Amino acid sequence: MKFDKVRWGIIGCGDVTEVKSGPAFQKINHSELVAVMRRTGDLARDYAKRHNVPKWYDNADELINDPEVDAVYIATPPGSHKEYTIKAAKAGKPVYVEKPMARNFEECQEMIAACAEAEVPLYVAYYRRAQQRFLKIKELLENGAVGEVRFVSSQQYQKPSDDVLDPQHLPWRVQPELAGGGLLFDLASHTLDILDFLLGPITSVQGFASNQAGYYRAEDIVTGTYRFESGINGVGNWCFTAFEDVDVNEIVGSKGKITFSTFGNDPIVLTTARGTEQWSFEPPEHVHQPLVETIVADLTTGSSQCPSSGFSGARTNWVMGELVKNYYL
Incomplete structure (x- = not known):
């Protein structure tokens, strides 16, 4: 085509x-x-x-x-x-x-x-798979900046937004029949997908999901552990009714670690025995544009440049489903 x-x-x-x-x-x-x-x-x-x-x-x-x-x-x-x-x-x-x-x-x-x-x-x-910020992280990993990757940890928690406090007008993002689950599906999906991009597919998952605040029917906290196909271990905690906003991921290896946020614009930090290095990137005006450029290239040249397919998207859905399945049994 x-x-x-x-x-x-x-x-x-x-x-x-x-x-x-x-x-x-x-x-x-x-x-x-x-x-x-x-x-x-x-x-x-x-x-x-x-x-x-x-x-x-x-x-x-x-x-x-x-x-x-x-x-x-x-x-x-x-x-x-x-x-x-x-x-x-x-x-x-x-x-x-x-x-x-x-x-x-x-x-x-x-x-x-x-x-x-x-x-x-x-x-x-x-x-995010096509943005320079995350391509830099992938480059660091591929060049052995942290040695052999051992594990990754993700912590994302935030204050409840005003729109979830009105039970009569809840946004679709916390209605499982429309979203598939709660805010994990809308927000944590970005983190889980970028980890798939950086570290490869997750093949084993265990999760605990619950609703602690009672603002809506969907889960509002999820804690999970997972194992990547490569043997890397991972742990994540997502809470959407905490007292402050935190967004931090750490990829830890045998020679160093990379610290970065999924949603923020703070620098990527590489920490090794030699000290720290940082890289900052301005987000694109239209955040989809780098990815859409790869799609247009595929459709006009017949190439295979786009890094985000139905297959990779489905893997992220599978991981999220495993993380919350105890809640929806």
Whole structure:
């Protein structure tokens, strides 16, 4: 599948598409955003007008079947990812789907199968895989900066946001029927996916999930241990009702360690017997853009540059499912 220019359509032109992703489709060479869809037509029309997009829809099927749309970016909550991915695949169109890829591993498998049958590529919006900040960490690891990697630890905890304190108007991110679980699926998915990118697949998982604060039905704390295919061990703790915000990952090896955050912009720190070194990177204006550039390169040149596929996205869903499965039994 090869295009001279990739003409994109967005299903779900909500907040994430305003700055993080949407404008990138217009700024990349050989890429164009030609249509957007939102169930509330007035909002879709407003988005199209503000972003100079020629077409808007209030029906996803119409966008998917528009002959002038070559590829579909699905930016809805996870509860509809499978449905729209399968429809786009049946229409013969490549899919770029938001993270988490779906509500569970089984839905991911159905999406992969549908795209394979239709012979269309499936990409997942774990955009950190293409950002310079995380490529630098990968370079350090591959160059043996910490020696042989022994283990990784992740600590992420934060104060509860105001929107989860109103039980009558809970965001989709803490509604398991829409998100697959709680904030672990929305936030920790980024950390687990970038660890997959840096250290390889996780193949064994044990987790404990519970709800301590009672603000919503989904789990609000998860503690897990895991083992990578390479033999590296890992441990993570995610709490979304703590007293402060903390975001720190450490990759520890036989000769040093790398410390970095998933969401922050603080420097990457390498600590060895020789002392410390630091690297700082400014985040891209549109955080999806480096990853979308690799997708457009794939679709216009036939290359395989994109580092975030349906297969890698499904692995992250599997890990999260294993971490919380005791809670949803």
